[in-house]
Amino acid sequence: xxxxxxxxxxxVADKERIFNVAKRCAEDYKSGNDVVVxxxxxxxxxxxxxxxxxxxxxxxxxxxxxxxxxxxxxxSVALMAMAFGAMGIPAISLNAFQVVMHTTKKYGNARxxxxxxxRIHNELDDRxxxxxxxxxxxxxxxxxxxxxxxxxxxTAVALAAALHADACEIYTDVDGIYTADPRIVPKxxxxxxxxxxxxxxxxTLGAKVLHNRSVEMAxxxxxxxxxxxxxxxxxxxxxxxxxxxxxxMLVSGVAVDKNAARIAVIGLQNQPGIAFKIFNLLAKKxxxxxxxxxxxGRDDKKDISFTIxxxxxxxxxxxxxxxxxxxxxxxxxxxxxxxxxxxVGAGMQSNPGVAAAMFEALFNAGINIRMIATxxxxxxxxxxxxxxxxxxxxVHDKFIPE
Ligand code: ADP
Ligand code: ASP
Ligand code: MG
Numbered sequence: 001x002x003x004x005x006x007x008x009x010x011x012v013a014d015k016e017r018i019f020n021v022a023k024r025c026a027e028d029y030k031s032g033n034d035v036v037v038x039x040x041x042x043x044x045x046x047x048x049x050x051x052x053x054x055x056x057x058x059x060x061x062x063x064x065x066x067x068x069x070x071x072x073x074x075x076s077v078a079l080m081a082m083a084f085g086a087m088g089i090p091a092i093s094l095n096a097f098q099v100v101m102h103t104t105k106k107y108g109n110a111r112x113x114x115x116x117x118x119r120i121h122n123e124l125d126d127r128x129x130x131x132x133x134x135x136x137x138x139x140x141x142x143x144x145x146x147x148x149x150x151x152x153x154x155t156a157v158a159l160a161a162a163l164h165a166d167a168c169e170i171y172t173d174v175d176g177i178y179t180a181d182p183r184i185v186p187k188x189x190x191x192x193x194x195x196x197x198x199x200x201x202x203x204t205l206g207a208k209v210l211h212n213r214s215v216e217m218a219x220x221x222x223x224x225x226x227x228x229x230x231x232x233x234x235x236x237x238x239x240x241x242x243x244x245x246x247x248x249m250l251v252s253g254v255a256v257d258k259n260a261a262r263i264a265v266i267g268l269q270n271q272p273g274i275a276f277k278i279f280n281l282l283a284k285k286x287x288x289x290x291x292x293x294x295x296x297g298r299d300d301k302k303d304i305s306f307t308i309x310x311x312x313x314x315x316x317x318x319x320x321x322x323x324x325x326x327x328x329x330x331x332x333x334x335x336x337x338x339x340x341x342x343x344v345g346a347g348m349q350s351n352p353g354v355a356a357a358m359f360e361a362l363f364n365a366g367i368n369i370r371m372i373a374t375x376x377x378x379x380x381x382x383x384x385x386x387x388x389x390x391x392x393x394x395v396h397d398k399f400i401p402e
Contacts, residue, residue, distance in 0.1 A: 001166040002124070003028055006038040006134065006156035010173040011230035012076050013043035021171075021230060022083040025129060029089060034124040036159060037131045039080060040152040041072025046135075062107035066136070066146045070096070073133035073152070080131050091129040094119065096136040096144065101155070103137030103145045106286075110137050110145035111213070112154070115162040132159065153214035161221035168223050170210065171230035176237035177202075177209055180254040184389050185396045191252065192235075193243045198252050198344050201378045205342040206257030215239065243346075250354060251345035251399040256392050258339045258385055260290075261313045262370070264305040265320060267330025270296065277327055278304060281319055287312045291340070291373040291382050301330075305371065307382060310336050338370065339388035342380040343395060349376050354399075361398035367391050 005028070007021050021037075029035045040046075049068050053060050077093035084091035099119055103110035123130045134152025137145045147154050153170055160168035177199065178188040194202075196219035203212035209227065218225050218239060228236025243249075268274050275294065282289055292306045308316055313334050320332045348354040355372075358379055362369060367390065371382035383391055 001032075002034040002036070002163055004036045004038060004156050004160040004163070004165045004168045006152060006168075006170045007040065007230055008152065008170075008172045009040045009043050009045070011171055012039055012080065017230075018076075018079055018083050019087075022080060022087060022089075024171075024230070026084070026087060026089050029129055035129045036120065036124070036163065036165070037080065037129060038134045038152060038156040038159060039073060039076040039131060040134050041069075042076050042079075045072040045075070046149070063143060066107045066144050069146050070133070070136040070144045073135050077131045077133050084129055084131075089129060090127060091131060092123050093131045093133075094123075095133045096138050097142075099132060101137045101158070103139055103147070105139040105141065105143075105145070107139075107143070107145055109148045109286075110139060111147070112137060112158045112217075115158055117162050120159075120163060147213070148211070150208055150211040151213070153211040154217060157214040157217045157221075157223050157225065160223045161217065165223075168218070168225050169236075170214075170225060170227045172209065172227065173229070173231065174209065175229045175232070175234040176227050177207075177239070177253075179252065179400045180392055180396050181207065181209075181256070184256065184392050185254070187393075187400075187402065188396065189400060191237050193238045193240060194252055195243050195346060196239060196241060197377060198346055199239050201342070201344040201375075202253045202255045205255040205340060205344065205378065205380060206259075207253065207255040210239070249345060250347040250351055251343045252347075253344050254392055254396045254399070255342050255344065256339060256388050257342075258388060259310045260307050260338050260340045260382065261310045261334060261336040262305055262307050262338050262382065263313070263316055263320070264303055264333040264335075265327065265329045266303045266333060267297070267301050267328075268304060269328040270300050270302050271328075274302075274327060275304060277323075278320070279306075281323060282308075282316060285315060285319060287316050291371045291380060293371045307338070307340065307371070337385050338382050339385040340380050340382055341388060341391045341395060342378050343399060344378045345399075346377050348379070355379050357398055358395055361394045362391060365390060365394035367394070 081093040134155040
């Protein structure tokens with residue numbers, strides 16, 4: 001059996017944890033399995049590297065940022081290989097260049113295009129544990145790219161797909177996927193299983209337990225994932241295509257995104273094509289838009305508001321300002337003190353009461369809703385960031401039985 005095991009930052013934060021991971025992998029190896037280990041940077045290394053960069057140059061190029069951030073994962077894999085060495089187990093560390101993991105050219109947010117599996121297979125055939133850097137790739141200029149924060153999960157799934165692995169296990173610092181972030185909602189419950197579609201929504205809407213593109217890729221290639229703790233033997237949560245008893249579960253999770261910002265384009269002429277122009281401008285720059293609200297204001301003019309990631313605010317505002325005349329806008333406003341709270345559940349497709357129940361919970365908690373968006377399996381509200389945690393708990397209490 002070929003197993004891909006991914007360990008996140010907390011799981012390799014210090015010497016003791018590195019040996020703990022090595023021991024867990026060694027058990028698998030000794031039982032005869034081929035073991036591929038994917039690692040993140042130790043503890044808060046990536047955050048510290050970003051701080052260091054900002055201190056030197058707040059406008060550092062994305063290429064150099066990737067060059068810097070990729071060192072975090074390289075440290076972990078080398079130390080892990082040394083730990084296996086100390087235990088007398090044959091192992092080798094490889095970075096994205098050595099594997100070769102090809103990505104698109106976009107620094108800071110690259111996507112995998114192709115992974116060469118020959119080197120990995122050769123090392124496994126030599127009965128070595130192969131330890132691979134998460135989060136990084138190589139683009140067509142032979143430069144290092146990174147996949148976006150949390151991207152090591154995606155490396156693990158991409159490798160599991162490329163190597164046709166029998167299992168893909170994501171080890172982290174919680175016991176599995178919960179109905180909400182257990183750090184914000186202590187009453188949250190661990191799920192035994194969840195569908196790709198629901199997990200993709202939750203991850204995209206802020207549940208950072210999995211990188212959203214890892215879920216997208218797992219669905220595409222049919223890679224069944226298990227999310228579990230690196231610190232205990234608890235069973236964890238399986239992410240797969242279909243889940244038994246799905247119909248009865250109205251809401252499977254609540255997520256919060258505190259990295260949201262609201263942009264308002266105010267005083268637009270009420271004529272066809274304006275929305276197209278605004279969102280086309282943003283799309284061309286790869287700026288993802290989520291909740292959208294159009295309202296008619298004074299003098300038959302209209303306002304269009306929408307949410308984007310806080311990382312994109314500067315670029316979006318500059319772009320809209322440059323095109324203000326063409327868009328017929330009077331002014332552009334931005335607000336980075338908002339958050340999105342979402343409920344996700346496949347069961348809500350056939351149950352009309354979910355939105356009302358969510359708004360009731362927020363009303364009872366005295367929380368003001370600023371914008372709303374829905375899809376077949378989710379409802380998102382935009383609210384003030386200061387209300388977000390309280391709102392999470394109120395909404396969770398409403399839907400998830402004790
Ligand atoms: P790693 O470094 O292992 O990748 P992350 O910090 O990226 O770990 O992800 C794990 C964290 O995700 C948990 O510590 C938890 O606070 C957070 N989290 C958010 N939503 C959920 C959820 N629904 N279930 C479990 N954990 C969640
Ligand atoms: N080290 C990277 C980060 O902190 C990637 C990851 O942890 O998955 O975002
Ligand atoms: Mg993570």
